[in-house]
Amino acid sequence: MLNFEYKNPTKVIFGQGQIAKLSAEIPRNSKILMLYGGGSIRNNGIYDEVKNALDGFRVHEFGGIPANPEYEVLVEALAYIREHQIDFLLAVGGGSVIDGTKFLAAAALYNGAEPWDILQKSIHTAEGEALPFGTVLTIPATGSEMNSGFVVSRRSTNEKLSTGGPGLFPQFSILDPNVVRSLPKRQVANGIADAYAHVLEQYMTFPTTATLQERFMESIFQTLQEVAPKVMAEEFDYDAAANFMWSCTMALNGLVSKGLLTDWAVHSMGHELTAHFGIDHARTLAIVAPSHYRYFFENKKEKLAQYAERVWNITDGTVDEKAEKAIQKLVDFFQSLGIQTRLSDYTDAYAGTAEKVEKAFTDRNWKGLGEHKKLTPQDAAKIIEMSY
């Protein structure tokens, strides 16, 4: 097992009716800025729940934070924070709103002239160097509610950059599984696929010596598989929603990858498909992952076979046969969510994408991707071509 450090100070408040506890988590004399997205929280009752819980507090609002939070919008929010001397941020939303809030928490106490430098220079925000903030999670998916990383996009330069730091854990996150009740099934499917892919990126490398962490990851796979049909069904199932929500959080709060190497190349390639075609992030992962595992079959087949055995109970056959079946099971799982796994399912204009991705990767300061940092832009081109 590799050496590691692990600290995650976020207080999770999980369950029915927990939004009412908000007032106990924020200092009474705070000047709060409540941040949210497109306004769905006004329709599903969460806006009212939050406002009622904060009755008597000074609450300002900033709505309209878009998916893949955009720097241009966040800069407006930053100006608002400074103008009104906001001292506590409350994100009410999914990963985009929470990521945007993390950027603002860091930017509000950043002394440099250009806040984009936080991302451009990947400035690591230490404890005490950010405004305190909490979250009310409305879309289970990204795990941002219990980690310290964030991603921001900048339309003017076509960049999508990420950074983080120990100062950017939410002070608290309220997770009420009832928020799943009003989510469109498309978002539920994306959330399941996103969390599943987060675990894949940390797991699908080679058999490691971090035995407990591997079993924890297999536990998340199995739980997501078990609850997926229930959370996708018409009738609301609270316990299925709760397991879905908690699995998403545990998939990316840092715990399960301690002491082992991780991949994350699928995300890098997937981001390009979102950039070129506007395909939902989670769906790009379902397009790229199977080809990625086929392309690196020799490197990854031992772990694919372990996944087949432990997660899908496929015990017959050679390592190669089990590994092949593992990839098919993965494809089947994504498709069971209504998520197609080929680029041509999403666009007819896929020709040339491999070359574009290769060029984009080459143009950047390329450091190699994957658990061994050896994936080249040429490898990426071949993987994308296999995904057509």
Place this chain on the structure above:
Amino acid sequence: MLNFEYKNPTKVIFGQGQIAKLSAEIPRNSKILMLYGGGSIRNNGIYDEVKNALDGFRVHEFGGIPANPEYEVLVEALAYIREHQIDFLLAVGGGSVIDGTKFLAAAALYNGAEPWDILQKSIHTAEGEALPFGTVLTIPATGSEMNSGFVVSRRSTNEKLSTGGPGLFPQFSILDPNVVRSLPKRQVANGIADAYAHVLEQYMTFPTTATLQERFMESIFQTLQEVAPKVMAEEFDYDAAANFMWSCTMALNGLVSKGLLTDWAVHSMGHELTAHFGIDHARTLAIVAPSHYRYFFENKKEKLAQYAERVWNITDGTVDEKAEKAIQKLVDFFQSLGIQTRLSDYTDAYAGTAEKVEKAFTDRNWKGLGEHKKLTPQDAAKIIEMSY
């Protein structure tokens, strides 16, 4: 899934050579009290490693904290802390030293006249109400290095009481698996059994709706089973030791039992066997647990069968048959560690123990034990008798 709150701010620093990082975790101007047990750390090199790491710091020492940390000894340490205005505690030891240090951290800032009240009245220590402290773990077993609870014994009154609170998480804990290298195999076996029993107490109830947490617990069972022969072998296996150590921590850092009901009756009965016969804590759990599960077979058989299926891959037979096999597998596992599972294996003077335990439980302010709080002193007597 039941509502829950989870916050665990301890920074874990895990791996080879990590003791050298101590100096970065303690403020340079601290007056440190280093606490330890019987002095084995002087023989295995850990004492020197810690002292070298803290070169240039003001370090006082208090050794001799006994197993099941005794109030009488801790009161002496408390006087030392006050006399020398110690402001940071460093526990270098196993669960007993760490538990004793937690008591001292709370007692040092406690304003009442009688520090025993912290335990007697179960005073919950909030954040900011304890001295800061860290740990260097030398015996994997109790999980105290990443939780906020502690147990102290008082010989003069024959009491063994526990309490805790969010102010009693270690600021950091350094876990170097190399400490397992010099542990007597008896302590290794006890550590495995203790951690395994911690998970049993949280798991062996009934099938719950906390699906992910149940799978995490099954992961700890499987990992401990897999590494047990390797950590019990003569030759030191670093990765096995690392998985053993991390499993012990994860078994009782609060995560795996969130959202479900737990039992803990085996511990209550086991404590009585330690009190009467001085049997090692972990071994008392191995004595009581099988009888406990046989006695409550009808209540627990569904979960026993789940354990048989998922942990031991026993898929044939009825629920009753699988549950029976589960208990036998558990007995076999304890015995594979060299731990006997009947009271008569430890003492010839077992007659009358059931009656003594019944009386002891009856004499206390009885509230019922187990996941439904329905276990009576009479039930305990029958379980103990089945354990002879």
